[in-house]
Every structure is written in structure tokens, then in C-alpha cells.
Amino acid sequence: MILKTSNLKYKYKNGKTINFPDVGLNPGDKVLINGISGSGKTTFLNLIAGAIKIQDGDIELASSQYSSMSSSDLDRIRANHIGYVFQTLNLIPFLSVLENIALGVKFSKTRSSNIGSIDQEAVRLVDSLGLDKSILNNSVNNLSVGQQQRVAVARALLGRPNLILADEPTSALDVDSKNRFLKELVQTFDPSSQAILMVSHDLSLAPYFDTVIDFGKANV
Amino acid sequence: MFKLLFKSIKSRLLPISLVTITLMASMVLLLSIERIQQATEQGFNQSISGVDAIVGPRSSSLEVVLYTVFHLGRPTNNITMQTVDDIRTRDDIDWLVPIALGDSHKGFRVIATEPNYFKHVKYAGDKLLTMSSGKVFQEISEAVVGADVAKKLDYRVGSDIYITHGSSDAIGKKHDDFSFKVSGVLNKTGTPIDQAVFVDLKGYELIHIGWQSGKKIFGLDRLDVSSIPKEDLTPKTVTAAFVGLKSQLTLFSFARELRQYHKEAISAVIPGVALSELWSIVGMVDKGFELLSWIIIAISLISMITLIISSIENRKREMTIYRANGATPLYLASLVVLETILIALSAIIGAVIFVTIITHLASGQLNIALGITPEFQWVSLEEIKVFAIILIAGVLSSLIPAAIVFKKSLHQGLN
Numbered sequence: 307m308i309l310k311t312s313n314l315k316y317k318y319k320n321g322k323t324i325n326f327p328d329v330g331l332n333p334g335d336k337v338l339i340n341g342i343s344g345s346g347k348t349t350f351l352n353l354i355a356g357a358i359k360i361q362d363g364d365i366e367l368a369s370s371q372y373s374s375m376s377s378s379d380l381d382r383i384r385a386n387h388i389g390y391v392f393q394t395l396n397l398i399p400f401l402s403v404l405e406n407i408a409l410g411v412k413f414s415k416t417r418s419s420n421i422g423s424i425d426q427e428a429v430r431l432v433d434s435l436g437l438d439k440s441i442l443n444n445s446v447n448n449l450s451v452g453q454q455q456r457v458a459v460a461r462a463l464l465g466r467p468n469l470i471l472a473d474e475p476t477s478a479l480d481v482d483s484k485n486r487f488l489k490e491l492v493q494t495f496d497p498s499s500q501a502i503l504m505v506s507h508d509l510s511l512a513p514y515f516d517t518v519i520d521f522g523k524a525n526v
Numbered sequence: 527m528f529k530l531l532f533k534s535i536k537s538r539l540l541p542i543s544l545v546t547i548t549l550m551a552s553m554v555l556l557l558s559i560e561r562i563q564q565a566t567e568q569g570f571n572q573s574i575s576g577v578d579a580i581v582g583p584r585s586s587s588l589e590v591v592l593y594t595v596f597h598l599g600r601p602t603n604n605i606t607m608q609t610v611d612d613i614r615t616r617d618d619i620d621w622l623v624p625i626a627l628g629d630s631h632k633g634f635r636v637i638a639t640e641p642n643y644f645k646h647v648k649y650a651g652d653k654l655l656t657m658s659s660g661k662v663f664q665e666i667s668e669a670v671v672g673a674d675v676a677k678k679l680d681y682r683v684g685s686d687i688y689i690t691h692g693s694s695d696a697i698g699k700k701h702d703d704f705s706f707k708v709s710g711v712l713n714k715t716g717t718p719i720d721q722a723v724f725v726d727l728k729g730y731e732l733i734h735i736g737w738q739s740g741k742k743i744f745g746l747d748r749l750d751v752s753s754i755p756k757e758d759l760t761p762k763t764v765t766a767a768f769v770g771l772k773s774q775l776t777l778f779s780f781a782r783e784l785r786q787y788h789k790e791a792i793s794a795v796i797p798g799v800a801l802s803e804l805w806s807i808v809g810m811v812d813k814g815f816e817l818l819s820w821i822i823i824a825i826s827l828i829s830m831i832t833l834i835i836s837s838i839e840n841r842k843r844e845m846t847i848y849r850a851n852g853a854t855p856l857y858l859a860s861l862v863v864l865e866t867i868l869i870a871l872s873a874i875i876g877a878v879i880f881v882t883i884i885t886h887l888a889s890g891q892l893n894i895a896l897g898i899t900p901e902f903q904w905v906s907l908e909e910i911k912v913f914a915i916i917l918i919a920g921v922l923s924s925l926i927p928a929a930i931v932f933k934k935s936l937h938q939g940l941n
Contacts, residue, residue: 385851413857
């Protein structure tokens, strides 16, 4: 199993507490978390990413228990095992497309060692995500939003991390771009070693996933 | 890390450049003041050595040193040759060289003296005055010129020169009835000596025959100069006399006794003491400038930190992306600290280059204004200390934005 959450509970500063459902992901799993704004979707991703510390319950990723880990251990877990795609503004404007993709392995020797050459792997990824490899040396400012999201996916997949976390990655895309993006994402990830966990309020994405968890019904 | 840092800085080049320039300019101000003050002091101190005392009319000791050594200002009074001869015969005197000032040649001061001036007056510690060509004047119609005079006026041994009565060609009248022939050109000393014309005291007396109260009554062309006995050309008064004592231990008693000399109001000025007075006056002004410069540096450092703190909000996305890819809070904080170090180092390197250019230009100006040619070094130990203080202050103050970044990245999610 790649990911397993158990009895996760998070209390915000305003006193609001969310009890998250237990989630388990095996290699090849594609899970969509659906829910309205404020249902805790992004908080759930942040907890799994180790960006905020768990308060109650536990997360197990790549056989490591978060409850017994320090902040720096969580940073290492994130660097080695998680690829992250944001809703928008995924890319650093002063870096080229290739340099943005290469950030995926910059902080992880584990992910670096999973691939031979960053350049070759980047070419393979952008190609399989339907992008022209000639864009690799371009500035990211010249890309459309859809292209930027696909570059962000290429970065998240570089070095074959176990878990791809995506936070509303299609919210800024039109219908065609959204469908293309998801199609290419599920085609490009490696089901033998990777799992996808995406949050979105858009239930029309459900056909691309094996499981849909509705956070609207989570215990708030 | 450095590649990301450089690219990030490049994306914010204008504000970072402006802050770097501000910091550099404040350092340039501080270092320029320090360097010019030190070089001027060194130049002044090196301008005269080997002279234990300067005997002159009783007035401010600083004034006497300024007009006899640095050719700044004008002598207000003279001392009689009788007094000079009285002092010359004292037991504690090793040597004495009288000098007479007042005339000029094409803007350069004329110093009338005796040939032994070149034997006893030294510069830069213990360096003797040496000739690049020719020899010390032996005849009353001969002159020795300083290195700058020879270079600027293209004089060489054998050149004829006319002296102007008074300190400037514009206001003085030329002693056009008697010319001096250059007998020697001095090597460069980096002191006011380079900008002086030396003539024999007797020759100087000769050209003033027929002059009364600064006006020519009759010219030398009416006289048979060769028939005038040399003894009659001994001047009645001189401006001052440089004195070397047999023992330095008698210096203060010599000075005290001269103050009590009853035939004339004279004093013996100790050059080192007079210059110390000058530096204590200049030093106070210099300290004020120095304090002001440090305040400006502090303001520059504050503006640098203000810029970095204000840019944190703009760089929030950049930091979040690094975090999402596994960067630790320490890595992000290090980026901020390194950015500060880079700005401070760039400012320091820029400051060294600019200060070197400025001091090089100032060297020329000091040579024109004061006759001294100070030597500047690239970076002194004191300056390295100043740079280290600024660098440490910069790094310490960068810990504020670094701590903000650290705290934010630790407690904020990937939003």
C-alpha cells in the first residue's frame, strides 16, 4: 500500500474541526476527492503532503508513520515520494520549462536516482503529455494555462514518486483542455508504482477515477 | 541553490540593483573620506623630514608649517638674517638652512635658499632629494626645479626662467631683467617640493635690488651685476630657517629659548607637533563625516532588508513551489540569507572599484591643491574590517526576513 490515513482529524484556529474519512491507496489507484469549498479537501492534501502537521490520527506513506516524524522528515518524505500539482500558478516564471520540470527531483536524491537523465525523462514526459519537446527551453510565460498544467504534471511525475497529489488542477481549464489533461495524466502515470489522489469540486471528472470520495459528507 | 538564487535575483534585477547601488554608494562615501583623509595625512607627514624645527616669525605654528613646507598661504612677517646668524652659531645647532618665500614662477612657488637645503631636507622618512638630471645650483644665476615643474613647463637643464614678483603671475610683475638657468631637475618626491623652483638666496636678493614696497624703482640693466660683491647680496631678512639639532633631546629647550629671544619675536616650530594640531582639527570634522557615513550605511542596510521583506509576499508562490517539491524551511531561509550576502558582496566589490577610481582622481586633485602625491592601496586591513562589519550586519539583519520565511513555510500549507 502506498498511502493509508486513519482517524485523521484537524482543528482549525476558528475552532472548526473536520474528521476525515480513512483513505487507502495502492499502486495504480486513482482517487478523486470531491466536496464543496470549506470541506477540508486542500487541508487533507496538505496533511498528506506533510506541509502541515497532523494533530490527531495518522498517515502512513511508503511505510513511514507521520505521527512519529519531525518536520524535516516530512519534508524528505514529500521530496522523495510525492509529486504535487496546484490549482494554478504551478510554475516559476523566471525558470524555463525544463528547469521547472527539473525542480521535481531537485530536492530528492531518491527521485533523481530513479531516472537516468533529467533531460531525456523530461522529453519523454512532455511528449506523453501531448506537448512539443521544443518548448522545454522556452519561458513558461509563453505557455497557455493548459500547457502550464501539463508541465506541472510532468514535474510531479519526474523521478516516479509514489503519490501524485493534485489540488483542483483542472479548475482553470476549459472542458476540452480539462478532458485532455486528465486523459494524458492517467495515461502517463505508472500504475505499477504510482497512485493519484486528486481533489476537485467538479464531479464531471469522476469517470477518470476508480474511486470518488465525497468530503461533503465528511464529519464537519 | 546558487543557480536558483541567481535566476531569482535576475527576475528582480531593478530593485535589487538599486539597493545594491545605495549600499555601495554609502560604502564609497565612507571609504573615500577615510582614504583621502589618511592619504592626505600620510602625504603631509612625508613632506618634511630631517628638519627638527622651523624658526620663523612668532605666529601660529600651523601657519608657519603650512607656508614654509606646504607653500599654502603667505608669510606675514620675516626674520632678520642677523637673528638667523645668531641661531646658526648656537652650540646645539647641527645645521641651519634659511629660506625666503614670496615670489613665484608661472604659478609655482619660488624658494630661495642655500645649496645645503638639498643635503639636509629630506622626505618620506629618510629619503634624500636627488636629481633626475643636472646638479644643485652653484651660481647665483642658477635654479633647481621640482619634478612637476619640469614636466609641466617642459624644463630641462639649461632652460632659462624668469621669476615673478609675488605669488601669482596675474598680480605680480616679472623680474624680467634677470634670468635663471636651470642647473638641475629633482626626482619626483610626491611632496610640495615637486612644485617648487629653488634659487640661491643671493640670486634672489639680486633680483630684488631696485625694488621697493613691491614696485620696481630701477632695473638691473642699469647696473654692472658682475661688479656687485657676493657678500653684499646676503639678504637682510628671510622667511624662515629649517634647523637640524645635534641632539633631539634639546628640541624643547631650543624651542623654549627661542621664544625668549629678546632681539626679535621669533619662535621655533616643531613640524610634527604642528601637524598633529592640524590632524586634531581635521580629525573632528572627519569623525563627523565618518559618523554620517555609518548612518547612511545603516539606512542602506535597512532599505535592503525592507526590500527583501516586501519581496517575500511577492515570492510566496515561488517559495510554495519549492516547498511542494521538498525544499525545507531552512533551504528557503538560506536563499534569503544568501541573497543578502550576494547583495552585500556585490556592493563591497563595487565600492572597492569606485573608491579606487575616486581616490585615483583625488590623488591628482590633492597634488594640484596641496602638492602632495598620496599613495593609495587597493584594500587596507582597516577597510577589510569595515567590509566585514557591513557583511556581518547585513547577514544578521537578513535573519529577520529569513526567520519570517522559515516560520511561514513551516506553518503555512501548500496553498
